[in-house]
Amino acid sequence: MRRAVAALHAELTRYGLVAWTAGNVSGRVRRPEASGDLVVIKPSGVSYDELTPESMVVCDLYGRVLDGGLAPSSDVAAHCHIYREMPQVGGVVHTHSPYASAWAARGEAIPCVLTAMADEFGGPIPVGPFALIGGDEIGRGVVATLRDSRSPAVLMRNHGVFSIGATPRDAVKAAVMCEDVARTVHIARQLGTPVPIAAEHIDQLYDRYQNVYGQR
Amino acid sequence: MRRAVAALHAELTRYGLVAWTAGNVSGRVRRPEASGDLVVIKPSGVSYDELTPESMVVCDLYGRVLDGGLAPSSDVAAHCHIYREMPQVGGVVHTHSPYASAWAARGEAIPCVLTAMADEFGGPIPVGPFALIGGDEIGRGVVATLRDSRSPAVLMRNHGVFSIGATPRDAVKAAVMCEDVARTVHIARQLGTPVPIAAEHIDQLYDRYQNVYGQR
Amino acid sequence: MRRAVAALHAELTRYGLVAWTAGNVSGRVRRPEASGDLVVIKPSGVSYDELTPESMVVCDLYGRVLDGGLAPSSDVAAHCHIYREMPQVGGVVHTHSPYASAWAARGEAIPCVLTAMADEFGGPIPVGPFALIGGDEIGRGVVATLRDSRSPAVLMRNHGVFSIGATPRDAVKAAVMCEDVARTVHIARQLGTPVPIAAEHIDQLYDRYQNVYGQR
Amino acid sequence: MRRAVAALHAELTRYGLVAWTAGNVSGRVRRPEASGDLVVIKPSGVSYDELTPESMVVCDLYGRVLDGGLAPSSDVAAHCHIYREMPQVGGVVHTHSPYASAWAARGEAIPCVLTAMADEFGGPIPVGPFALIGGDEIGRGVVATLRDSRSPAVLMRNHGVFSIGATPRDAVKAAVMCEDVARTVHIARQLGTPVPIAAEHIDQLYDRYQNVYGQR
Numbered sequence: 001m002r003r004a005v006a007a008l009h010a011e012l013t014r015y016g017l018v019a020w021t022a023g024n025v026s027g028r029v030r031r032p033e034a035s036g037d038l039v040v041i042k043p044s045g046v047s048y049d050e051l052t053p054e055s056m057v058v059c060d061l062y063g064r065v066l067d068g069g070l071a072p073s074s075d076v077a078a079h080c081h082i083y084r085e086m087p088q089v090g091g092v093v094h095t096h097s098p099y100a101s102a103w104a105a106r107g108e109a110i111p112c113v114l115t116a117m118a119d120e121f122g123g124p125i126p127v128g129p130f131a132l133i134g135g136d137e138i139g140r141g142v143v144a145t146l147r148d149s150r151s152p153a154v155l156m157r158n159h160g161v162f163s164i165g166a167t168p169r170d171a172v173k174a175a176v177m178c179e180d181v182a183r184t185v186h187i188a189r190q191l192g193t194p195v196p197i198a199a200e201h202i203d204q205l206y207d208r209y210q211n212v213y214g215q216r
Numbered sequence: 217m218r219r220a221v222a223a224l225h226a227e228l229t230r231y232g233l234v235a236w237t238a239g240n241v242s243g244r245v246r247r248p249e250a251s252g253d254l255v256v257i258k259p260s261g262v263s264y265d266e267l268t269p270e271s272m273v274v275c276d277l278y279g280r281v282l283d284g285g286l287a288p289s290s291d292v293a294a295h296c297h298i299y300r301e302m303p304q305v306g307g308v309v310h311t312h313s314p315y316a317s318a319w320a321a322r323g324e325a326i327p328c329v330l331t332a333m334a335d336e337f338g339g340p341i342p343v344g345p346f347a348l349i350g351g352d353e354i355g356r357g358v359v360a361t362l363r364d365s366r367s368p369a370v371l372m373r374n375h376g377v378f379s380i381g382a383t384p385r386d387a388v389k390a391a392v393m394c395e396d397v398a399r400t401v402h403i404a405r406q407l408g409t410p411v412p413i414a415a416e417h418i419d420q421l422y423d424r425y426q427n428v429y430g431q432r
Numbered sequence: 433m434r435r436a437v438a439a440l441h442a443e444l445t446r447y448g449l450v451a452w453t454a455g456n457v458s459g460r461v462r463r464p465e466a467s468g469d470l471v472v473i474k475p476s477g478v479s480y481d482e483l484t485p486e487s488m489v490v491c492d493l494y495g496r497v498l499d500g501g502l503a504p505s506s507d508v509a510a511h512c513h514i515y516r517e518m519p520q521v522g523g524v525v526h527t528h529s530p531y532a533s534a535w536a537a538r539g540e541a542i543p544c545v546l547t548a549m550a551d552e553f554g555g556p557i558p559v560g561p562f563a564l565i566g567g568d569e570i571g572r573g574v575v576a577t578l579r580d581s582r583s584p585a586v587l588m589r590n591h592g593v594f595s596i597g598a599t600p601r602d603a604v605k606a607a608v609m610c611e612d613v614a615r616t617v618h619i620a621r622q623l624g625t626p627v628p629i630a631a632e633h634i635d636q637l638y639d640r641y642q643n644v645y646g647q648r
Numbered sequence: 649m650r651r652a653v654a655a656l657h658a659e660l661t662r663y664g665l666v667a668w669t670a671g672n673v674s675g676r677v678r679r680p681e682a683s684g685d686l687v688v689i690k691p692s693g694v695s696y697d698e699l700t701p702e703s704m705v706v707c708d709l710y711g712r713v714l715d716g717g718l719a720p721s722s723d724v725a726a727h728c729h730i731y732r733e734m735p736q737v738g739g740v741v742h743t744h745s746p747y748a749s750a751w752a753a754r755g756e757a758i759p760c761v762l763t764a765m766a767d768e769f770g771g772p773i774p775v776g777p778f779a780l781i782g783g784d785e786i787g788r789g790v791v792a793t794l795r796d797s798r799s800p801a802v803l804m805r806n807h808g809v810f811s812i813g814a815t816p817r818d819a820v821k822a823a824v825m826c827e828d829v830a831r832t833v834h835i836a837r838q839l840g841t842p843v844p845i846a847a848e849h850i851d852q853l854y855d856r857y858q859n860v861y862g863q864r
Contacts, residue, residue, distance in 0.1 A: 045646025187318035214261025430693025477862025
């Protein structure tokens with residue numbers, strides 16, 4: 001899990017989702033209920049070039065460091081809140097990717113006007129509340145927003161993106177696709193109004209993509 | 217053909233036409249009429265870094281897998297429909313490249329206001345219908361639109377680009393140029409109205425580029 | 433310091449902040465008061481690929497070359513003025529990064545509508561006066577603007593960005609984040625009005641980021 | 649000169665000025681008047697990855713191939729016309745770089761609202777006429793436009809950029825800076841009106857940059 005989480009950070013830089021040391025990926029290590037699950041997460045303020053499996057920080061579900069000499073990401077409380085409240089989530093990603101964060105700065109959901117967006121998000125990408133960093137506030141806003149949505153990504157107002165997935169890789173994919181559709185829909189809107197997609201077509205696209213796409 | 221098709225996928229990432237595992241290239245292997253042609257295509261949901269000649273999937277013209285342990289691209293039915301209906305086509309490419317997909321989201325053809333666009337497309341890049349993925353619907357829309365056009369690329373509404381060529385390399389070139397002109401015309405339109413190019417000049421540019429450009 | 437300053441120029445190209453030979457980084461070498469501090473700075477008009485620790489130019493605080501066979505950056509007078517007037521500054525960066533320079537061309541400060549901007553800049557990124565290159569005029573404009581601001585970056589009108597920090601690395605970080613937020617806020621503004629962040633929240637975010645973020 | 653011209657094409661791809669095989673660089677080899685100068689230019693339709701010193705084509709000033717098994721760039725007539733009419737020119741570059749070509753599509757000169765633009769171009773970047781490719785028409789339009797301008801670059805209407813310089817490297821620099829300022833001024837204009845720079849300041853910036861910048 002240390003190797004996987006460390007390596008996935010390279011996708012954030014490859015797709016231009018992060019600048020300098022902003023952004024982070026975490027993964028859940030499932031354990032028997034008595035022990036409690038673990039969270040593997042990026043250390044705070046360390047540059048992407050220097051990330052190694054060893055430098056990843058291991059916490060419990062309350063953000064207490066169990067292993068690693070470095071302080072965890074300053075977003076660790078948000079990640080942990082999500083893991084505690086959403087047992088199906090195995091990976092969480094946070095970025096300030098530019099187009100998605102621009103929608104977030106306006107507090108505006110991204111409308112579902114692309115088949116690729118119906119595939120991955122099953123509808124619009126919703127906006128979560130403004131929240132200060134550090135405590136549970138961000139995590140609560142993420143969970144409250146994503147619970148009522150098929151979308152694995154949320155635009156936190158004036159802030160950026162949180163995405164979730166069954167695995168850290170799925171959460172990274174959602175973060176990459178979120179920026180991709182945020183950009184395309186932005187460009188489309190600059191010169192007019194995108195054509196809506198009928199709700200039933202969104203459902204059909206979503207169902208197919210979640211159940212047929214890829215290797216089985 | 218496996219080697220060529222696998223390698224051409226690197227052009228999609230190099231030019232930023234694809235995110236994550238979206239997008240695909242295929243090529244036709246011509247065979248005597250009794251045997252029926254073959255199609256070599258990207259496997260579904262496999263990341264671009266992992267594509268090898270061996271991982272390419274070989275199908276017949278109806279998308280039935282003849283060789284390869286992986287499932288073919290979920291767009292295989294569209295590719296096959298094009299190959300069956302347009303015998304001159306030897307390569308097909310599909311992308312969700314951002315600027316071209318933004319025109320597609322508005323359902324708006326790209327007007328021919330650049331000499332490079334006259335060269336490669338011979339006029340506007342047309343819009344095809346909205347179509348659900350999986351069956352023949354997309355392929356029918358692509359063929360119906362491209363049959364009446366000099367353009368080797370079509371913007372499928374709310375979806376993305378399909379491009380064709382005599383070879384897979386030609387189809388990739390058309391996909392690259394489609395995004396390039398989609399972007400430049402978008403930028404031009406953001407601050408005003410591009411100057412039209414006279415129809416006779418478009419014809420002259422197209423004729424010259426198709427017949428004189430490059431090495432003979 | 434030669435090694436550090438030479439290496440940091442690679443961050444300017446990595447983040448697309450500079451074209452051709454424009455842009456420069458410098459660092460202060462602190463010495464006993466009697467000797468006077470030194471400034472290590474990029475040579476003028478040398479391409480980024482050719483920069484080495486040895487090619488860096490060493491000046492006194494008045495821009496007089498003490499070591500190095502090359503002429504210093506044509507912005508050396510501005511850097512030196514900043515070091516003379518702001519003793520806490522240990523690094524200075526200058527770029528023409530595109531989004532920030534676009535705000536500078538309009539003479540418009542970047543409003544603080546992103547939490548990442550509150551973190552790093554503690555408020556809007558201010559605009560400094562138009563000034564001709566070569567003498568003290570630019571340096572005076574930078575110092576006059578930054579003295580009254582928590583921001584470590586200033587948009588010099590019709591020109592570009594100057595950023596400062598306790599170290600050259602901190603100044604480079606401010607230049608990178610300046611372009612990042614200049615871009616996101618620009619994109620947000622293209623389709624509407626970003627939601628303001630309350631002044632007290634900006635203060636809380638700034639205080640936390642300056643005092644808690646990263647490794648201690 | 650073959651080595652220099654072949655290598656400079658890498659700057660066109662590095663700065664995103666070209667897509668696929670579009671764009672070209674040439675250089676003049678000066679010879680005694682009796683022999684006539686030579687032109688070294690990119691071969692037509694060859695991909696940037698495959699360019700070598702040996703694959704460059706050598707022509708006389710009328711585009712007749714003297715050495716090389718490949719056909720020269722289809723823009724060779726324009727390059728040669730410039731070399732014949734402007735004896736001070738030692739290098740010519742042609743691109744369809746996106747932001748500059750967007751200004752060209754609207755037939756609109758780029759106003760000089762950035763100090764970096766005053767430095768390199770000494771004023772606005774002018775627009776040349778619409779012209780068909782192949783004969784002297786483009787070359788005549790380039791020469792007619794640049795003769796009355798301090799700018800080393802011209803936006804050919806509905807087409808793209810031609811830039812000139814004392815050397816091929818200078819012409820490549822002008823092409824890179826042309827796209828850089830085309831982009832920044834475009835972005836500035838998207839959200840308002842850039843502040844003009846006084847004509848006398850443009851003159852002062854231009855004079856200084858042409859005479860003091862860089863290594864002497």
